Amino acid sequence: MIVELGHYSLVLALILAILQTVVPFVGVKTGDDRQVAMAPNLAFAVFAALAFSFTVLTWAYVTSDFSLLNVVENSHSQKPMLYKITGVWGNHEGSMMLWVLILALFGALVALFGSNLPPSLRAMVISVQGLIATAFTGFILFTSNPFERLSPAPFEGNDLNPILQDVGLAIHPPLLYLGYVGFSICFSFAIAALIEGRIDAAWARWVRPWTLAAWIFLTAGIAMGSYWAYYELGWGGWWFWDPVENASFMPWLAGTALLHSALVMEKREALKVWTVLLAILAFSLSLLGTFLVRSGVLTSVHAFATDPTRGVVILGILVFFIGGALILFALRSSSLSNGGMFHPISREGGLVLNNLVLTTATATVFVGTLYPLAVEAVTGEKISVGAPYFDATFVPLMVPLLLAVPFGPLLAWKRGDIYGAAQRLYVFAGIALVAGLVTLWFATGAPVLAAFGIAIGFWLLFGSFAEVWQKSGLPKAGLSKAAARLSGMPRSVWGTAFAHAGLGVAVLGIVSVSAFQQERVLRMSPGDSTELAGYVISFDNVEAREGPNFTEDVATFVVYRDSDPIATIAPAKRLYTARGMPTTEAGIHTTGFSQVYVALGDPVEGTDQIVVRLWWKPQVTLIWLGPVLMMIGGLFSLSDRRLRIGAPTPSAKRRETLAAAE
């Protein structure tokens, strides 16, 4: 009964989402306060219904209820409990459930924390949010229903794709979706503002914390996904410019631009067109990502063409929301008044540059992701646009921006002084130059580009703190006075510094790994050893083990430095019995920021040799520590109390009129 109740609750959520769309909208349009006041409760109710439904689905997975087709297809009674739970969203239907659950969660959060919003704006935002929820809940119910039953029920399921049987699945998709779907709030704010015709500094201030929260989650989700791919796929790569990765990267780029653009709008009421457009774009790109991943169009355009139901429905949803939003934008954008004026060299000017570069970069990734699909659809030829394309387009595009980042916070609003800023930055430029030269010195024959990259990394890392340094008054002011000044500084200043420094840290990691990593592929027998980047790595033995739902061959490698053993690495090859599918578990040893990475290949027929791939990854962890710093920066900004504005109390006069109206 409980399973059917979950299904019923999902249907109820759909119907309530329709009410959530219609009632607040009609309320605002006809000026009926009661309907406007229902908006928050509708958002809560939809969330409650979806949360119950999702819990029931999870319960079905936990108890191995094989009367659900979805459970049969993606679970197994012997799967460890963690993967029974994470398996809920390790498949199409369940991940769409998580998607709408998070969508509804954001709707409920706006209802909960939106008391500082004008009621009509809040009602409009909730209404648009309801429209998105209606579309996707309907999509789930009618094309991808996870509650489809099976009778008679089999006694065993097909198990979850082994690559997904990892803690990564517990963290990555929820974070990514919190980011993806978080931008739906910005989208809803933009649509509501366009409908209501009120786009001003106050609007930007209300939308900024939501943008920031979504951006933090998306940053975390992408970084987590990158690390997961790095250790699970066993190829030693951390970013593949794969369409699925690009699908999450594009909203991130647009979201980063939005974050900065909203700042200008809040302070100066300028860049309105930019901000609204970016808010629409960020979520549109999230929808596009959902379409790419969920329609199956990526596996093969032709596979998509043979069973297009789901894809076509998502495409319809995509066209409706993006097209509708852009049409609305086109109709209303002419009425947007120009905000504050500014000189090209100014904080605003810097942020316009930022917007330009980031949107161009987004477009670059967009083309690189969709062009192969278009070619395949038209000519039937499968082409691959891989790293070379992105290295040649995306990377050069970003370099000027990276160089410009430290200038931004030092420029004044309205009219900036670039020479003044440069003067304050020359110390940091010096540090970066030295770092670049040192790189050239130590890694003799290192490519000049690598030294340049390292210099950029240090430039960002230290230059980002220029504003903090300057405001502290050091070294003239003395320590105690500086400390007092620093602690009195708004947290958003710290946020900016950390986020930009995080970018520098990530750049350092990326350049270091790309330029200095060492790779060896060789056949090894137990007892063999090899040399890699100053370490001696010896292959001790291979041992067969039995896991709960897999068997594995675990190899033991010992890492020696100066003939002292410093670490043991145990890479493995697993065979998941239910699907007969092999996976590679990389063995990783971290020293400092660097890693020794070992992956097992296939055994060589007729010998005791195994193909072994060894990598030395210098400073690789910086690639993910950078985003962690960015998130810390984001959290600093989010916790700045300046982003929290109290709700106004009703004026005495208004209360009187209300009382008179009773």
Place this chain on the structure above:
Amino acid sequence: MLFVLAAASLTILLMGFVFLPALRGRKAEAVADEHAFDLTVYKQQLRELEADIERGAIPAAEADYARAEMGRRLLAAQDAVDASQNAAGKARQAGAPVLAAAAVFAPLATILVYTMTGSPGMDSQPLATRVAEMREQVAARDLQDMQITELVARAEAHLNQNPDDGRGWDVLAPMYLRLGRAADARNAFERSIAIQGESAARRSGLGQAYYMLAGGLVDANARVEFVRALEIDAGESRARFFMALAAAQSGDEAGALRAWQALVGDPNAAPEWQAAAAEGLRRFGAPATAATPGSPAPQLDAETMRDAEEMSAEDRSEMIAGMVAQLDAKLRDNPDDLAGWQRLIRSYLVLGRETDAREALERALAAFAQDEAKRDAVAQFAATLGLASGGEGQ
């Protein structure tokens, strides 16, 4: 019924919550004017600016610009507040019909969509519960079997005294079949034939006994009996069923399907074997019309369908028994197979042969005496199926 009640309460609960603000009077909903929210933001921005100026974070010239700009925004917002307050006071309650429509629409639409997509009344089936239920059913069947066993015991006692009572053997033989005592059934049929001479029913019964002895395979012995039965009576249903099964087992599925189709369509055939044939057709997955193009699928009446369920369950469990026996034998030869042991233990439990399951568990534990990981895996697996290992303490 319980489901309807639960679904109704869920609907009422959520709908009530949603409509609460509309039902509540407007008194509690006194909200500040829309534009007052803007005012709050701009006032706050101005305060922040003053704080920045005080800290010396902004140069004086810039500060003046910023202050002037914010002042303009503040004034504009203040004007908007004043304007709307002069206009306030109009009662705005136009939407009662919308609310009523929504309140009616929501539950009806939910019920409509749910009946389209859901399976109302279908129970949840957690694996643990299913295994438990399966064992209960088996226990119930055991009870029935016990009653038959008692009958059998009486018949056996009678035949001990009067071994030449042919009709006694005729009664006893099918009971042996029912109890799965294939060897005894064979003896009984042979005695009956020896005393009373052969008949189509006795020959086909003997064939079924051979079929069971072979672990669910229509082997040469069984086939001889069925052929003989059909020589005596070409319409004998059981023999026709098993000959078709034999064809299926030797790879001639088309032939099997044709024969079963004919059996199902034969008004003179015994209903229980028609049902078995229908089950065979279903199992081998051919559409019922494949064998006889143009003719509609045979319609079975309710009773036959019920028989089919029973028959097929028996038939199926026999087949499974054969497969399980094979697996059991394989594991005796090659005991280092964790997945195999798990399958065997579960199979025995599903078949209700708890003693065998327990014995298999002990054997598995013994086989993995040297391998703690696998031994734990087996013990834990058995525990999840509700089968405690008694081996540790003994």
